[in-house]
Amino acid sequence: MDQPYELLPEQFQINPSLPIYEQFVEAIQRRIISGLIPPGSRLPSVRDLAAGRGVNPTTAARTYQELERMGLIVTYRGQGTFVTREDAVIGEARKVIMRKAIKEFKAAADTLGITAEQLLEFDKEDSNDIL
Amino acid sequence: MDQPYELLPEQFQINPSLPIYEQFVEAIQRRIISGLIPPGSRLPSVRDLAAGRGVNPTTAARTYQELERMGLIVTYRGQGTFVTREDAVIGEARKVIMRKAIKEFKAAADTLGITAEQLLEFDKEDSNDIL
Amino acid sequence: MDQPYELLPEQFQINPSLPIYEQFVEAIQRRIISGLIPPGSRLPSVRDLAAGRGVNPTTAARTYQELERMGLIVTYRGQGTFVTREDAVIGEARKVIMRKAIKEFKAAADTLGITAEQLLEFDKEDSNDIL
Amino acid sequence: MDQPYELLPEQFQINPSLPIYEQFVEAIQRRIISGLIPPGSRLPSVRDLAAGRGVNPTTAARTYQELERMGLIVTYRGQGTFVTREDAVIGEARKVIMRKAIKEFKAAADTLGITAEQLLEFDKEDSNDIL
DNA sequence: GTGGTCTAGACCACT
DNA sequence: GTGGTCTAGACCACC
Structure with a gap:
């Protein structure tokens, strides 16, 4: 195959x-x-x-x-x-994706007036609420 | 005004x-x-x-x-x-945005084979590298 | 008063x-x-x-x-x-409203391919479903 | 075609x-x-x-x-x-229309101080009057 | 003054 | 060819 x-x-x-x-x-x-x-x-x-x-x-x-x-x-x-x-190319693409994801996540948190850590923390509480 | x-x-x-x-x-x-x-x-x-x-x-x-x-x-x-x-509407819209941001961030982390926490952690190291 | x-x-x-x-x-x-x-x-x-x-x-x-x-x-x-x-005026207005309501209800039923009676019947079943 | x-x-x-x-x-x-x-x-x-x-x-x-x-x-x-x-979507839209029609019909009957059944019944008598 | 709708015609990205 | 968006300008109902 x-x-x-x-x-x-x-x-x-x-x-x-x-x-x-x-x-x-x-x-x-x-x-x-x-x-x-x-x-x-x-x-x-x-x-x-x-x-x-x-x-x-x-x-x-x-x-x-x-x-x-x-x-x-x-x-x-x-x-x-x-x-x-070329591993370097793949590694660089990986980093680009990481930075992009982090940047967007931080921007969202910023808009909401909280830190990225707090936003991530919200997820756990939120999941509990649904239960 | x-x-x-x-x-x-x-x-x-x-x-x-x-x-x-x-x-x-x-x-x-x-x-x-x-x-x-x-x-x-x-x-x-x-x-x-x-x-x-x-x-x-x-x-x-x-x-x-x-x-x-x-x-x-x-x-x-x-x-x-x-x-x-209606505060409830605004609050709900806020949650929708939070959940969306978290979902995307986790999806990105998942793709990279790491957790959302690790991805967020990477940001600090990365910033240091650039300095 | x-x-x-x-x-x-x-x-x-x-x-x-x-x-x-x-x-x-x-x-x-x-x-x-x-x-x-x-x-x-x-x-x-x-x-x-x-x-x-x-x-x-x-x-x-x-x-x-x-x-x-x-x-x-x-x-x-x-x-x-x-x-x-003038009671006649009021009575006529009453009939106009009745005819209008019936006409609309029948039109809706017609669109759905059922009779007005069937549509009204649906209401009782539907209420049960929600319970 | x-x-x-x-x-x-x-x-x-x-x-x-x-x-x-x-x-x-x-x-x-x-x-x-x-x-x-x-x-x-x-x-x-x-x-x-x-x-x-x-x-x-x-x-x-x-x-x-x-x-x-x-x-x-x-x-x-x-x-x-x-x-x-997606049949479910179509079915749900169908129900929404049914509920809306029933709700309006009942509201009209309510205003007139009669039941929906009585209002529907009126239609038959009314048609006879016109004949 | 306000928003809501419509026309006419253009440009663009996607398939 | 398809839908999506934008401009320009008009008309309307409502408050």
């Missing part, structure tokens, strides 16, 4: 109100960064991805195009598309 | 790549939720908001319509638009 | 998203038709109604104007406004 | 004194709820609906936006607008 991994979670649900290619990019990016799809892995062809998920081939193509722009995947003409082997 | 508050931050910058009315909705929503604009306050008229920010009146109207649908503001025909006096 | 009745229910709530005068007309109409406000009763002045409910005098004036057009009230210049003493 | 159904009744008449988009929303909602337009059906494009009924495309767009907010239809970016396949 060429691909012992799944490019996307099996039950991946497309949200029709957001660009499909964006949802694909983010989901695949997460799987690469988390190591679920190891460096050097061969990705399915644009046609296969499109057929497998029932989307337009141009949508699949745009997905790969964005990931390539980020440096997470590389295309070798005539051979296919692969996850980069 | 009729309005001792500012509906939007003075230096509010419109991001041309996102719907203007969405940016307005979010920004105003935050100010209401955080208490910066107190319950019962009168909001500027659709025309004033439009003129003040250099957008079309229909764009300003749509902003108010969305906020009204959320229950955060109420319009009195022929009189104007006001922040709701 | 000039008015042993209340023109409007004490806790009458104005819905800001509908014309106020329409809400007043309908509420007063109901009270006249149901006999809560007897024929010949003197109604409060436009100014008193406006002040009592905190609305614009023009809104109160328009309310009386509409009721007068329906023939339910009569204005004697210099004396005030009174509920008509 | 792409659309074996009619989105709106052929002889649908626009009432100029009510918002057009509201009339559209209600009429289409009824056809979806009654099953005349089956789940998954593709609706005419915004432009086609507008052209067919002689209204502005933005008015047609607003119609679809409202229906989407209710959950009755879903739009797939770049592909079109479709009736939801």
